[in-house]
Amino acid sequence: MKLVKVHITLKEGVLDPQGKAVQGSLNTLGYDNVQEVRVGKYLELTVTDDANIEKEIEDMCNKLLANPVIENYSYTVEEGVTQ
Amino acid sequence: MKFAVVVFPGSNCDRDMYYAAKDALGEEADLVWYQEANLDGYDAILIPGGFSYGDYLRSGAIASTSDIVKQLRTQAEKGIPILGVCNGFQILLESGLLPGAMLRNQNLKFMCHFENLVVENNDTLFTSKYQKGEVVSIPIAHHDGNYYCDEETLAKLKENNQIVFSYQNNPNGSVADIAGIINEQGNVLGMMPHPERAVEAILNSDDGFKLFQSMLENWRERYVAGA
Numbered sequence: 001m002k003l004v005k006v007h008i009t010l011k012e013g014v015l016d017p018q019g020k021a022v023q024g025s026l027n028t029l030g031y032d033n034v035q036e037v038r039v040g041k042y043l044e045l046t047v048t049d050d051a052n053i054e055k056e057i058e059d060m061c062n063k064l065l066a067n068p069v070i071e072n073y074s075y076t077v078e079e080g081v082t083q
Numbered sequence: 084m085k086f087a088v089v090v091f092p093g094s095n096c097d098r099d100m101y102y103a104a105k106d107a108l109g110e111e112a113d114l115v116w117y118q119e120a121n122l123d124g125y126d127a128i129l130i131p132g133g134f135s136y137g138d139y140l141r142s143g144a145i146a147s148t149s150d151i152v153k154q155l156r157t158q159a160e161k162g163i164p165i166l167g168v169c170n171g172f173q174i175l176l177e178s179g180l181l182p183g184a185m186l187r188n189q190n191l192k193f194m195c196h197f198e199n200l201v202v203e204n205n206d207t208l209f210t211s212k213y214q215k216g217e218v219v220s221i222p223i224a225h226h227d228g229n230y231y232c233d234e235e236t237l238a239k240l241k242e243n244n245q246i247v248f249s250y251q252n253n254p255n256g257s258v259a260d261i262a263g264i265i266n267e268q269g270n271v272l273g274m275m276p277h278p279e280r281a282v283e284a285i286l287n288s289d290d291g292f293k294l295f296q297s298m299l300e301n302w303r304e305r306y307v308a309g310a
Contacts, residue, residue, distance in 0.1 A: 014231060015256065017189050064148055067141055067177065069184035070231055 002047045003080035004057055008066045008073050009040040046080050053077055084302045086112040087125040089155075089171075091146050096132035096169065096279065103279040104129065108295045117151045122158050126302050130155075132169030132224070132277060142185055142227045143173030152178045164208050164298055165271045169225055172263070172273030181266055181273045182240070183232035189256030193226040197288065199251035200262050200276060204244050207265055208301045209272045212293040218251060219290035221276040228275040230257035230264075243267055248274055 010016050016038050023037040043065060047053060057075050066073040086104040090097045097114055104112040115122075122128060136145035146152070152174070159165055159180055167175040175181045188194060197220050202213040213219065232240070237259055240246050248263035255275075263274030278291025 015186065015189070015229075017187050017191050017229075017256070021191055064140070064144060067144070067184050069176075069182075069233075070186065 001080035002049060002053060003078045004045040004047055004053070004075055005078065006043040006045065006057070006061065006065055006073060006075045007040060008043070008061075008071050010038055011070055011072055014070050084110045084126045084299055085124070086110060086127050086129055087120065087122055088112060088114050088129045088131060089117055089120060089122075089151060090114050090131070091117045091133070091135035091149070091170075091174075093135040093137055094131050094133035094170070096277065099277070099279045100129045100131040100168070103282045103291070103295055107282040107292060108299060110299060117146070117149055120151055120154070122151070122154045122163075125158075125163065126306070127164040127166070127298055128155065128158060129279075130165065130167040130171030130174055131279070132171060135170055135174065138170075138227070141173075141177065143170060143175075143177040146170075146174045147177035147179075152180075155180065159266070159268070159271050162268065162270050164301075166209060166294075166298070167271075167273040168277055168279065169228075169275055172275055173227065175271060175273040180271050181264055182236050183230055183258075183264070185227045186229040186231050186256070187227050188225070188229050188254070193224075194228075194254055195222070195224040197222045198254055198262070198276060200248045201251055202247070203249050204247045204265070206244070207247060207269055207272065207297075209265070209294050209297050210247055211301060212297040219293075220288045221278055221281045221291050222288075223254060223276045224280075225255070225275055228257070229255045230261045230275070232258060240264060247272060248276065 019037040019039045026034045061073040202217045205213045205215045249260040253260045265272045278294040281288040281291035
């Protein structure tokens with residue numbers, strides 16, 4: 001088993017109103033040093049061992065997990081625990 | 084003229100869309116469940132608003148992977164008019180039938196009210212009964228209606244006259260005030276505002292009715308000889 005950790009983030013230049021609101025709240029709490037917040041997504045996929053796993057993960061990201069128009073993705077593949 | 088209204092789990096404007104086609108316009112219409120639908124034989128396909136699959140992952144993303152989208156692609160290639168409203172527009176974007184993507188509204192609020200739209204292009208199957216530049220009052224109801232595309236795509240949209248409706252007072256932060264766009268071929272229209280909710284005066288506006296009338300008129304001109 002492999003554990004795939006996928007991070008999805010908004011592309012640079014794409015406005016993130018949610019991140020802006022979170023930043024505003026952090027500033028309100030007194031964390032004035034927070035200059036910018038970008039909200040993204042984190043997914044964990046448990047996948048059976050497969051020689052093409054990286055290619056497949058990229059396909060999954062491009063087809064569904066991320067929207068290439070507005071989002072970037074990155075991932076790591078780790079040894080997972082067999083359940 | 085025969086309309087199909089595609090119903091996904093979580094669609095909630097399907098009845099309004101059906102009413103617009105069947106009762107307001109007086110044409111044939113079927114509500115078709117996305118898993119069982121056979122879109123062959125329909126003259127137009129309507130993809131209603133709502134929250135298909137609870138907006139999980141991104142609005143429209145899960146619906147865009149369903150088999151019915153393959154049928155939509157086939158029908159789109161054949162030139163069948165396809166109208167996606169609100170979540171229907173989001174599904175068309177996520178499936179790549181229209182360019183761009185939706186972001187959360189700039190003010191982070193779900194907004195539900197009438198907006199003034201400018202008819203930017205009346206030379207389409209969907210807008211021929213409007214005047215170019217006409218201002219129409221049609222309600223919006225969305226949380227993720229902030230249309231985004233890169234500059235290259237925007238330039239293309241402008242060049243090909245693909246921006247069909249724009250907001251007079253941009254409520255959500257959409258690029259270039261975009262409220263609705265059409266594909267290059269001219270038969271797939273996506274828009275965030277709800278024309279089906281503005282088809283009778285009793286609904287406070289019937290400005291959306293001309294959209295359905297345009298579809299009917301164009302179908303008649305194309306398919307009904309001598310009409």
